[in-house]
Amino acid sequence: MIIDSDVVTLSRVQFALTALYHFLFVPLTLGLVWMLAIMESVYVMTGREVWKRMVQFWGVLFGINFAMGVATGITMEFQFGMNWAYYAHYVGDVFGTPLAIEGLMAFFLEATLVGVFFMGWTRISRVSHLLVTWFLALGTNLSALWILIANAWMQNPVGAKFNPQTMRMEVTSFSDVLFNPVAQAKFVHTVSAGYVVGSMFVLSISAWYLLRGRNVDFAKRSMTVAASFGLAAALSVVVLGDESGYAVSENQKMKMAAIEAMWETEPPPASFTVFGIPDVQNRTTHFALHVPWVMGLIGTRSLDKPIPGINNLVEDTKGKIGDGIQAYDAMLTLRKNPNDAQANATLSQYDGDMGYALLLKRYVADPRQATPADIQKAADSTIPNVPVLFWAFRIMVACGFYFIALFAYAFWLASKRQLDNKRWFLRLALCSLPLPWVAAELGWVVAEYGRQPWAIEGILPTSLGVSSLTAGQVWTSLGGFVLFYTALAVIDATLMAKYARKGPDELGLWPARDIDPAYSTSKA
């Protein structure tokens, strides 16, 4: 083995764990902050104190989430240097800019506005405070935009070109990076998923108050806001997810084929596999239940464009590896003689495929010496983990449709003023609390695990981006993160549960007399 696969695997596991952990906090911040803005807008428009108290109470839980999430994102940025030094060098010119802007947005804009939000209630006017809350919501979402622009570039590397003299990717068009269609689709899909998380958080905790007969009026108003915002968000997340899926089918055909466990190219329009058991060994899907046309219509928005299957894509990849070897050879020639016109022409023609030659580095030191067997192995390595992607995607989508049904019913109950009458629904809403997080994390599993074996799609294999560390070092940092983050998770869950259980009444934000007498009587 040419590359220390333990270091690569451990570094991937470490990054995945820290990223998934970070994204426990991010979507709640993204969603809850808009709900605070909506509630405070109602307070400013109506002048009714209850809406201010709602902002203050949900603001406490927002503050806990924000504080617990602080510094979990910077961990990932440091890992680019610690564990992925060659990745950071190779694409740092492109990747670093949106990352730096995101850092400025997150740390300076967001942190400042969070401070004014909590300290400003008695120091600035109502309208000024409302503006702060709205800018906090905008700033939070803008920082998400920049990190998603950086991530989208890893999925669809546009606006950059390889420079053989510096041996790194360099920006050719920042506007192309900025307006990358994958970034736009990913941004709206991700933030709307965050809005669903925020809505479910408010809906579930409010449902618990209603089940306990506490803070009844407070909880019903909160649920009404959550149901309205949540329904709009759940509908958006599905519609915008379709846009994100279309971007994948345009730019990451192997990921799309793996999500569908589509081994062979079907005559268009391709069917959608609702259920099946992907068999990687035999490259088939057992017990597949197909719905005709659906995948073709979603993935290509046409009736006559095919969605290529995994086996066909592997064959295409072998051709790209051949072209990549030519680019690779030209690159090495240019390293010795930058003025070699023939090598320049060859590199210009094939540089888009040079990354495919780098896939061979797992099997042979010099890709130019690769045998057909090496090329076959490298081509096969472009198939991601099909069963994981297949099921992660389906569970995520099922959750998405469940959220639409749940929020639609909550909205209907709210409009009929019957939110506290259906105890089965309140229990269902409470039990649904973890589901938006499950869906959001699975979405990232599909996006990132589905990109493997690439760190930058078609440009840089993940295994070449890793730092020259020892497995022992990565075990140490991984162990440290697991212990530390587990402790933080316990503290976070304890604090959240403690203050949610206290509620606005015990926190002195709402009169304790806001109780349901029927409940009190029945309990007595």
Add this chain to the structure above:
Amino acid sequence: MLMSSAGSDHHPPPRRPLRRLSVELILIVLAKIAFLSLIWWIVASHYPRPDTRPAAIEHLLAPSPSTTPEAKP
């Protein structure tokens, strides 16, 4: 059916039960920074920076006798 609430917009301002929470959260953030710094100090601080000169990257991508990186960690 409620004993009161919707109409009762006039009630005393909240006490300050959140002061302890604020202190706890600030301490948690400081502890996080300290622990993350500790992990970095144990794992990475003593380690030489990776060699990212073009020649070293060339060596990473295509090892050959003519390009020997000097400070590859």
